[in-house]
Amino acid sequence: MESKTFLDSLPTNFRHEKSFFNKKNLFELEKLSNLSDLDINEIQTKSPLCSLNNLKKIRAIAIFKKEIAISPPEAYLLLHCGIGSIKSLSLSTPYELERKIGRLERSLRVKVGTEITFSLLKKWIIKAKQIN
Known part of the structure; x- marks a missing residue:
């Protein structure tokens, strides 16, 4: 049975961002919640299919999950x-x-x-x- 990561629980409209993070082996909640604005801008530059808005939402969702245990x-x-x-x-x-x-x-x-x-x-x- 394959273990489910934080990224697997995100809606399908985050498919490009999920694909980018999976390719970079960046799916740990800790790392995603600690992304800076500079990191997000670099990701968006490297992968134009990743939207800035979605990347910021992923960071916010990761922070809510990590800090307050919100699904x-x-x-x-x-x-x-x-x-x-x-x-x-x-x-x-x-x-x-x-x-x-x-x-x-x-x-x-x-x-x-x-x-x-x-x-x-x-x-x-x-x-x-x-x-x-």
């Missing part, structure tokens, strides 16, 4: 709701996040596949405040 699908959802960093998460309230997730679900006309409860949102925010 990649949940972190991706936070990004879609406008929460792109631990600082912005720490400044949010569970009510705000719940409202943003609900608005996103209504605008996409789909129910989010993850079980995100009010208490889970509160736990994430508390962890983010401790880090900040």
Whole structure:
């Protein structure tokens, strides 16, 4: 059985970035979360199919996973709701996040596949405040 890496859990729209990282054997959560803006710009220059926006999202998802133990699908959802960093998460309230997730679900006309409860949102925010 093949072990699943952090990159395997990302959506298919990250296929070019995942391919680049796999070719470079750069799939460890620690390394991905520590990518600097300079590193991201270099990757984008070396591999034009990798989008700058997606590379930054991968870094943000890795940071959420590493620092707060948020799963990649949940972190991706936070990004879609406008929460792109631990600082912005720490400044949010569970009510705000719940409202943003609900608005996103209504605008996409789909129910989010993850079980995100009010208490889970509160736990994430508390962890983010401790880090900040």
